[in-house]
Amino acid sequence: MQGTLQSIKHFIKEWTARDNRWLAVPCTIAALFVLLVLVKSCQGIVYLHSNECRIYKLGYPIEQARVLAATLSDEQADSLIARQEHDTIAYPLLSERYFILDNFDRYLAFHKTDTTGIAISDIVALVNVGRDGKTIAAPCDTSKGLLMLVNGRHYLDETYKPSDLATFNKTCCYEDQKALSVVVDAFVALQQECKKQTGAHLMVNSAYRSYADQIGTYKRNDKRYVATPGHSEHQTGLAIDVTSLQHPLKWEFGKSKEGVWMRENCHRYGLILRYPEKQSHIMGYSYEPWHMRYVGVETAKRIHDEGITFDEYYAFYLEREK
Numbered sequence: 001m002q003g004t005l006q007s008i009k010h011f012i013k014e015w016t017a018r019d020n021r022w023l024a025v026p027c028t029i030a031a032l033f034v035l036l037v038l039v040k041s042c043q044g045i046v047y048l049h050s051n052e053c054r055i056y057k058l059g060y061p062i063e064q065a066r067v068l069a070a071t072l073s074d075e076q077a078d079s080l081i082a083r084q085e086h087d088t089i090a091y092p093l094l095s096e097r098y099f100i101l102d103n104f105d106r107y108l109a110f111h112k113t114d115t116t117g118i119a120i121s122d123i124v125a126l127v128n129v130g131r132d133g134k135t136i137a138a139p140c141d142t143s144k145g146l147l148m149l150v151n152g153r154h155y156l157d158e159t160y161k162p163s164d165l166a167t168f169n170k171t172c173c174y175e176d177q178k179a180l181s182v183v184v185d186a187f188v189a190l191q192q193e194c195k196k197q198t199g200a201h202l203m204v205n206s207a208y209r210s211y212a213d214q215i216g217t218y219k220r221n222d223k224r225y226v227a228t229p230g231h232s233e234h235q236t237g238l239a240i241d242v243t244s245l246q247h248p249l250k251w252e253f254g255k256s257k258e259g260v261w262m263r264e265n266c267h268r269y270g271l272i273l274r275y276p277e278k279q280s281h282i283m284g285y286s287y288e289p290w291h292m293r294y295v296g297v298e299t300a301k302r303i304h305d306e307g308i309t310f311d312e313y314y315a316f317y318l319e320r321e322k
């Protein structure tokens, strides 16, 4: 042992005595190389635990895993990974036009329970408007003014009454009807243009209805087409039911020339057909070719151009910005 130590000491003494400057460069390179290998190894270990790698392991192509990891929060990525399902639905969801990040877990949950093979765009729409069974009815946010949302999940209390009600003149309705003054003005302009274009005379059958009025309407009519009190847009003063002198019956009016013209042109006057035929499965309301809602020209145009319902517009453009 003593001999070995003596030998090592002798070797170090000899080594340090020599001129080893020529070794400085290769030693530095070797040290840097070792350092690089260590750094790369650490990076590899970190990457294995990254969201991108964990999502990639679920079966997503690396480009999609990268986008998902960059978009989802850590909690959402954990939730996706915890599903352990290789159906790779997350990326198609993310690519949907009306995808809302906060709703991500609800989209996944809705998809998981769906047994009907519903389209991904419909999953997004249904969850956005609160028709995935996770939303309880809440008071309508009346601060949204002309864009307030009243439906099966948003209600007005019995004391709510709009402050700027105006009366339609006699050429617009069979009996006295009121609506917000902007709605009255919009309808008159629509009525005049419809007359010019189709020769038919539009009429308002029903407009503002108080909470108490709605109780009576609800009792008297087919429940499929009448909202429960508090859940009727007619209480906002922004909704009107329209037919024409030529086609006073609601369903006939929907198929008439003026009914078709109104649907195609009402957005230019700030009005929308509130319950369109193609989207009744999203709305949860039956098609009503007579029920118009005022939302203002800009919003009506956007809803028309994008082919969405007001509920979807509200969820994506108004509520998402809360």
Ligand SMILES: [Zn+2]
Residues within 6 Å of the ligand: 234, 239, 240, 241, 290, 291, 292
């Ligand atoms: Zn109506």
